[in-house]
Structure formats: C-alpha cells, structure tokens
C-alpha cells in the first residue's frame with residue numbers, strides 16, 4: 001500500500017543497520033516519522049514526560065515539544081475521537097493505548113467513526129490515524145493487561161491491522177502505518193519489546209501486508225503473527241531435532257491477509273497449523289482455515305488446525321503458561337496434523 | 341493545601357472546628373481510626389515487599405491515602421455497598437475483607453476471588469472509572485427498593501476524565517441515586533498531574549451535574565469521616581448524590597512497576613511527608629491524652645503480627661488448579677467450554693504419561 005520515502009540520517013553518521021530491541025525500533029520509527037513530517041503527532045496517556053509505560057515514546061516530548069507529543073486526559077474515547085478531529089484538520093496522529101484491555105472505552109470511536117468515515121464521504125475524507133496497542137500475554141500482569149483483541153477489529157471494514165514480530169518489521173511497519181492514509185490498528189507484541197534484531201533504517205521495504213516465510217520447511221506450515229512467531233520459530237527448531245522440517249510463515253498483517261503466500265506454503269507442505277494467542281473461537285485462525293481450505297482443498301493432507309487461547313477470560317497470571325500456546329502445544333498440533 | 345478544604349485536624353494534630361461538618365468521637369473511636377490506618381499501612385508495605393521478592397506480580401500502594409480511605413470507610417454502615425477501584429486496600433480492611441484476598445489477586449491467583457455480598461464490598465475494578473456506573477446503577481436499585489442503604493464509589497482524579505464517570509454523575513443526578521462519589525485526588529494519574537485531567541477543582545464538577553461537591557483534606561481522617569458521613573446520610577434521606585474530593589497525595593509509585601522519579605519532584609514528595617495522616621492523628625491522640633506510648637506499641641505489634649501472618653500465607657499460597665481457566669465462564673453449562681476443557685484435560689493427561697515438559 002504505502003511507500004515510505006527515506007530521509008537521510010539527520011546526523012549523517014547513524015549506520016544504516018543496527019541491532020535494536022523491538023521496543024527501541026518503534027521509538028526510532030516514531031522519531032524518524034516526526035522528523036520527516038511535521039504533521040505527525042503522538043498522543044496518549046503518559047506518553048510525554050514518562051515516555052509511555054513501556055518507554056516507546058521515550059525522549060520524544062523532550063525533542064519535539066508538548067504540542068507534538070501530547071499527554072492526554074485519561075479518556076480513551078476522548079483520545080481516539082480527538083485524533084479523528086485532528087486528522088480531519090490535516091494531522092497524522094499516532095495514538096498510544098496503554099494496554100490491550102483498555103482500548104474498549106475508545107472502541108466505539110474506532111468502530112463507528114474511524115473505520116467508516118472514508119466510505120461515508122465517498123473517499124473524500126482520509127483518516128491517517130495509527131492506534132498503537134501493546135497486546136498479548138506472558139508478562140505476568142493483572143487482568144486487562146494481556147489480551148489479544150485483534151479479531152474484534154479485523155471484523156470491522158475500514159481498518160488495517162498489522163502486528164510486527166521482530167525489530168525490523170517494528171521499525172518499518174510503524175513507518176508505513178504512519179504514512180498510510182487509512183486508519184491502522186498497530187498491535188505491538190509487548191512481551192517481545194526487549195528482543196533484539198537487526199534493523200536497516202535506510203532500505204525501504206515492501207508491502208506491509210505481505211506475509212513472510214521466515215523459515216523454510218517441507219513437512220508442515222506454522223502460521224503466526226506478533227508474539228507467537230517466536231514461539232513457532234522455537235517450535236520449528238525443536239522439531240528439526242526430531243527430524244521434522246517445519247516452515248514458518250509470519251503473517252505480519254491481520255487485515256488484509258496475504259492468502260497467496262500462505263497458499264504457496266501450504267501447497268508445498270500440505271499441512272497448516274495456525275497459532276495465535278487470542279481465543280480460537282471466532283479468531284483470525286478461523287478465517288484463515290476457511291479460506292485456505294477453499295483455496296488448497298486438494299493440496300491439504302490434513303484439516304487446518306488452530307492453536308490459541310480458550311473460550312474463557314484471559315486467566316490470572318499464575319495460569320497463563322497453561323493458557324498461552326507454547327512450544328509443546330504447537331508441536332502437539334503438528335503431530336496431530338501429521339497423523340492424518 | 342487549598343483553603344477551601346474541610347479540615348478538622350491541622351497537619352500538626354490540632355483540633356479545629358468546622359461550621360458545617362463536625363464530628364465528636366470517643367477516645368475509643370479515635371484510637372480505632374488510628375489502628376485502622378496503621379494496619380492498612382502495614383498491609384500495604386507488605387504488598388510492596390512481597391512484590392519486590394517476586395511473590396506478587398504487582399502492587400498498587402496506598403501509602404499516604406490511609407486517612408481518606410479509613411475516614412470514608414468508617415462512615416459506612418454494614419448494609420452500605422462499596423464500589424472500589426484497585427488501590428482501596430484500607431477500605432477493604434475496614435469492610436473485613438481478608439487482605440489475603442487482595443494479595444492473591446495481585447499474586448495472579450485469581451481476578452478477584454471474594455464475594456461482594458459478604459461485606460458489601462464489590463470486586464476491584466482495573467478499568468478506570470467503570471465502577472462509578474455500577475455504583476450508580478446499584479444505588480438506583482436501592483432507591484427502587486426503598487432501602488436504607490447508601491452506596492459509595494471510589495476513584496482517582498485521573499478517572500474523572502473518563503466519559504463513564506461523567507455519565508455516572510449524570511445518571512446519579514437525574515435519578516437522585518443514593519450514591520456518594522468519593523474521589524481520592526492523589527494528584528497523579530501515573531505520570532500525569534491533575535492539571536492534565538481537569539481545569540476546574542474536581543469537587544466543583546458536581547455543580548454542573550446538579551449536586552453538591554465538597555473538598556476535604558484527604559490526610560485528615562476526622563474530616564474525611566465527617567464529610568463522608570454527612571454525604572451518606574444525605575443519600576439515605578433520598579436527597580441524591582454528592583461528590584467528595586479528598587485532596588491527598590500518593591507518596592509511593594503508581595504501582596510497583598512505576599518509577600515516579602521520572603516525572604515528579606522529590607521536594608513535592610517531602611512536603612507531603614510533613615502532612616502524614618497517621619502522625620497527625622497520633623499527635624491529636626497524645627494531645628487529648630486518649631492514648632499512651634504503650635497503646636501505640638501494642639498497635640505496632642499487632643501490625644507486625646498481621647504482616648508476618650500475611651507473608652507466611654502468601655508464600656505458601658497454592659498455585660490455582662489449571663482447570664480454573666474454564667470454571668465460571670458461564671453460569672449455565674456451555675458446550676464449547678465443556679469441549680475445550682475436555683481437550684485440555686486429555687492434552688495435560690497425555691503429557692503427564694509421556695513425562696515431557
């Protein structure tokens with residue numbers, strides 16, 4: 001969708017490729033976007049002096065001022081609603097929702113207003129609003145701090161939904177989201193904020209809605225996005241020790257979904273296991289299973305299987321290890337797939 | 341401190357009179373308030389320590405807010421109903437909720453395991469401001485029942501920015517609901533000062549909704565008690581809601597995950613340390629001759645024993661049974677939950693046999 005033009009490094013000395021933690025890559029992406037376009041604004045609770053509870057906006061208010069990095073009143077409906085108004089006035093707000101479970105006071109504005117205005121105006125209104133949501137579990141948090149609500153947004157037409165799994169994608173997908181003229185819900189895998197990866201900040205990437213094959217394999221395909229990609233890579237490494245060759249596809253985008261890349265992989269391996277943290281029931285895996293079954297019916301050696309959360313509220317921290325898809329549950333699904 | 345706050349005890353513990361809100365307490369009642377505050381502070385300190393030792397995932401400290409919580413909670417009658425936020429541990433103690441319940445929740449054992457009907461104390465609410473609507477609806481029910489019950493909702497200054505809280509104020513006003521809105525203005529919503537939430541003093545917001553609002557010195561337990569009692573009585577008389585803004589200060593971090601040195605001045609913290617609510621009441625008790633050093637020692641000892649008990653019990657608290665994930669998702673049987681629980685059982689059993697990990 002979006003082409004991002006790359007400005008030369010402001011200080012002229014930053015190396016093109018550096019190793020950064022995922023969270024730091026997001027910070028650098030915000031900084032670069034703000035340097036490049038004075039219309040880019042950041043807004044949210046605690047994003048200013050504190051730099052956000054995860055420090056993703058660290059240092060930005062100091063460098064860009066309070067008029068561009070706005071600590072907002074504690075009101076998610078207010079944050080999203082005013083971001084819509086700012087976008088109508090030509091700004092490009094990047095909104096931080098503090099935690100996944102706290103997006104819902106703003107859900108009405110996202111679903112009934114943000115998603116629909118472009119269509120209602122017959123394309124005249126563009127709402128380049130990015131809503132960043134740290135999501136997912138595995139950090140031992142209290143309730144409302146570990147949820148994966150992506151399907152609730154993916155069901156709504158008019159929103160783009162992406163979720164990077166590594167530092168390089170974090171950097172570039174955020175820049176692309178900010179450059180997009182559509183509203184983008186940007187799900188950040190919070191438990192991967194500290195995982196490091198190489199980021200080349202000079203080479204503009206391709207389509208943020210393309211899935212990537214991140215590990216080649218023959219026996220089955222593991223498909224995931226966000227925090228579950230690392231889990232699948234670890235599972236594939238473990239499976240290799242047992243003589244099994246698993247392909248891992250990082251979906252990267254939940255809306256739209258790149259079915260072509262998935263199809264190519266499934267035609268090769270004949271088996272698909274979709275892994276996400278969100279509850280399986282009515283989750284993104286259901287959509288993928290249905291479409292891939294249509295597209296690849298004659299190539300499939302087994303039904304598409306899904307591994308994810310249960311039809312239950314996200315459990316208290318002492319039980320989350322049993323709730324979250326881990327290496328064993330992924331490999332168990334692979335066994336079941338191979339047993340067909 | 342703003343001059344318009346109701347105060348009955350000065351920061352150095354001198355008793356002053358107030359024309360509208362005054363209260364006379366026996367020495368025993370005064371000692372009771374002191375004991376409540378000391379025990380609450382100790383439970384809270386234990387929460388912080390246990391988190392540091394890895395026994396809890398998180399703890400939101402109430403340090404500095406003991407008077408606001410104990411004063412308001414001791415104004416309640418047993419039949420009244422409380423809708424707390426997540427930092428109201430002293431209110432919970434005054435309602436006889438076992439502090440182990442609070443610690444279990446922040447340990448990650450459950451998401452609020454107590455029965456709200458036991459002590460008229462609803463579950464903690466982590467989504468900011470939501471509970472103010474629940475309190476209002478409950479109060480509307482109380483009014484329909486013609487019961488002699490009042491309802492109180494606790495929330496922070498940050499919460500007043502949420503739409504839910506404005507909607508709660510409005511519903512309470514138009515239905516004359518017997519609810520007291522008790523805002524602990526501890527001046528910070530994580531890193532954001534109250535000025536980032538509102539340009540009018542919080543208690544004055546009530547005006548616009550058509551009910552009275554009053555500011556009280558939140559570090560003065562007597563004033564908090566007197567004002568809340570008046571507000572609850574007003575509600576019970578059917579005169580509708582009232583907003584109490586307890587002007588206080590959060591002495592510690594927002595939670596154990598937070599580092600307040602990133603956003604606030606140590607001078608400000610020191611200044612508020614000089615208004616400590618417990619020291620203030622202690623000075624008053626000594627002044628009155630209502631307690632002697634042996635009394636204070638006895639309370640400290642009781643607090644120490646309570647802390648020791650909690651520490652031991654938290655450390656030995658069993659991990660929850662994993663099938664709790666599926667328990668109570670619905671009140672009636674649900675086929676999908678049953679199916680997933682069965683699959684979970686089979687998976688875990690198979691696991692035990694193969695001895696994997």
Ligand SMILES: Cc1ncc(C[n+]2csc(CCOP(=O)(O)OP(=O)(O)O)c2C)c(N)n1
Pocket residue numbers: 045074076098102105427466467468495496497498499500526528529530590594
């Ligand atoms: C709807 C919602 N948004 C964001 C949060 C994250 N959060 C937790 S506490 C807090 C600050 C609350 O401040 P205040 O209402 O003043 O209460 P205090 O913590 O000071 O007692 C925030 C932003 C949340 N819990 N709920």
